[in-house]
Amino acid sequence: MKRLTIILTLIFFCQVSLGQNKSEQTFQKVIKEGFSTAPDFVVLTVKNSNTEQIKEIITDVTSLFEAYRIEQQIQDYDRISEYLIKNAESRVFEFRTKEALERLNFDNYEMKSADKIEKLISKENIIDSLPKITKQRELISVKFYEYSDQREEILEEIKDSIQTKRALTNEEIKILSDLTDQYYDYHYNEYAEISNQGKALMKIWNSKIKPYNMEYKKHTAELDRLENKFFRKHYAKYGLNFCHIVFKYGVIFNSNCENGMMEFNQVID
Structure with missing residues (x-):
């Protein structure tokens, strides 16, 4: 019984570690590809240093670059990229400027359905199906x-x-x-x-x-069927919360440059 408990504990910590590593890899990949008119989305933890409130959010990479530019008054986007990549492991960033926090939609974003989405991912085998x-x-x-x-x-x-x-x-x-x-x-x-x-x-x-x-x-x-089954209907129900949860599995989404609609981009290896 004791051996079983140890094995299960090790499995749990391995899964957590893999999830963290995947988030780090995904974050780095998105930041390295930079911002565009069809930006990818990233998950990060933001601290509002005015209120000490800490929240994990999802935002598009263009908004993240702009928020950091506003906060630090840095115009060199290469420097911003280097800083973000340097902190990819923790993905914790502190902001004080109101405009920067607004750019990140910090006050309005809320995670509501994490448990339901996790169960959905497992039940419908979404991560393995998105490719x-x-x-x-x-x-x-x-x-x-x-x-x-x-x-x-x-x-x-x-x-x-x-x-x-x-x-x-x-x-x-x-x-x-x-x-x-x-x-x-x-x-x-x-x-x-x-x-x-x-x-x-x-x-x-x-x-x-x-x-x-x-x-x-x-x-x-067939493409429409696959996109609807494994992404669109879940995004329609859970919105950015869905994209937020699957990010840690290496799933990247982007905003369409023509109509602003969210699109599945890729699952990183």
Whole structure:
């Protein structure tokens, strides 16, 4: 019984240690990559030296750099990066300036669902499943170029077929040129006003591209399914609390530069 207790205790401390090491590695990786218009998020402990309140928070790396710049009046971002990396093990930072604390959303951020999220992570095997999203994105990248090549081949085939009978109209030339971009499938089918000749061209195009389009959409639909199952629905329910908890497992999220939406980035090795 005593031996079992010792073993369980060792396992517990190993798990805690691994979690701490993963947090440190994740923090370092995010800081080294720096800030951008699509910043990654990091977890750190902040002390408000005005009130002595200490709180673990999650914030985007751009806000962290800016908060430290405001606090220390340092304009050299390389120096800021060096300081943050130097303190990656503890990830404890002290701030006094009101503007810096506001930039970190210190007063408003609150962890509410840690236990529920931990149980969810274990139950749904989230950490081991998130890399499936990365693999599917890589597959889609390959399929995208294959699909683009297929589109160009079909466009050339249609173009040659018409030209054996007559010259292409200016409208047909423009449509065939535009259709190298997937957006124009929707544009010409649903939105643009085109002649009957243009409509006939689109009918031929739709028929020939359909099987390739369906194949490509299978892969994008699978990505949507994976992202929803292992990230989006949990983020919708728990918000930043979800990103906060999984950070210690090496999971990195970022904010989309176009719409500000949170996105899964990667799980570090």
